[in-house]
Amino acid sequence: MAKERETTKKESSGKTLQAMKRKREPYLYLLPTIVLMLLLLIIPICMVVRYSFFDNVIVKKDPVFAGLKNYAMILSDKTFFVAVKNTLFFVGASVIVHMFLGMLFAILLNTRYIGINLKAFFRVIYVLPWMFTASVIAILWKMMMNPNGIINYLLQITNLTSSHIEWLGSRNFALFSVTLINIWAGYPFYMVSILAGLQGIPTDLYEASAIDGANAVQQFIRITIPQLKPIIISLFMLDFVWTIQQFALIWMTTGGGPINATEMISTFIYKRGFSKYQYSQASASAVILLVVCSVIAVFYVRHQRERD
Structure with a gap:
């Protein structure tokens, strides 16, 4: 009897050890990613938040705690409000225009009136802007928007303007x-995402609505938009965060x-x-931007959970 009890104890302890190993395994696989996120994301964010509460860090050897002074200076700066x-x-x-163009091109590429080969050709053409890096895009458009570039040339030969417009050098046109x-x-990011969503909508819905007498506009409003709603909301939130952080394109075109x-x-x-x-x-400004992006990120995560 004693031997049997010992064997059962050994078996139970062996099972608990195996169970503990199984529980630890996922965390061991995640450990490299967690360490990288800690070193490259969490610690730098904490440092920036800390810097925003001190008198000029890095430049001064012994920075003094300044409280909300840096935030007050930023929020009273006219240049900040211009930015x-x-x-x-x-x-x-x-x-807004990303959504409009993405939806338009996705619908065109999803239509049955265009052949497969032509669709493939247009997909390559439409998605090209997404393939270029910010530096290539900046150089390409700086050349085209040059006073002697192709855009001014086309406007002049069509008699839409008689002068060379400084597209990136004029206060009136630079932001536009x-x-x-x-x-x-x-826009290609929207186009690809919406196209995937359109291809996932069952054709039975459109066929049933056509039998009921619905036209193309009614089908778009009553079927397409509700079916794409989760994708559209996710795209809006992601695009807002990415665009508000856009730096490379601005810096390399106008600075x-x-x-x-x-x-x-x-x-x-x-x-x-x-x-x-x-x-x-600079740290205080970055923290303000972080708060705005974090609010959008919270809404995005909540929407994803509701969607799941």
């Missing part, structure tokens, strides 16, 4: 121009100029930190 206004226009126009470039570069005409929050933070060496104010 916020430009960013709101840039982000709002980009997100960089927004146009960003729209061109970003935030001329005279702050295209100054964005991202370029404002960069200039404060690496041109004026006011790292604490």
Whole structure:
């Protein structure tokens, strides 16, 4: 009897050890990613938040705790509010037109009136802007928007303008121009996502609605939009966060100029930190941007959970 009890105890302890190993295994697989996220994401964010509460860090050897002084200076800076206004226009126009163009091209590529080979050709053409890096896009559009570039040439031969327009060098056109470039570069993401959503909608819904007498517009409003709603909301939120953080395209086309005409929050933070060496104010600006993006991220996660 004693031997049997010992064997049963050994078996139960062996089972518990196996169970513990199974529970630990997923965390061991995740450990490299967790360490990388800790080193490259969590710790830098905590450092930036800490810097925002001190008098000019990095430049000074012994920075003094300044409380909310840096935030007050940023929120009373006229250039910051110019950057916020430009960013709101840039982000709002980009997100709305991205959705419109993405939906339009996705519907065109999903229609049954175009052949398979022609669809494949147009898919390659439409998705090309998404393949280019920010530096390639910036160089390409700077050449086209040059006063002697192709855009001014086409406008002149069609008698739409008689002068050479400084698209990226004029305060009147610079913000519109960089927004146009960003729209061109970003719409393929919407197009590909919406096209995947359209192809996942059952054709039975359209056939049943056609029998009931619904036309194409009614089918689009009553079937297509509700079926694509989860994808559209996710795209809006992701695009908002990505566009509000856009830096490379702005910096390589206008640098935030001329005279702050295209100054964005991202370029404002960069200039404060690496041109004026006011790292604490740059950190405070970055924390404000982080809070805005975090609010959108919370809504995105909640929407994903509801969708699941």
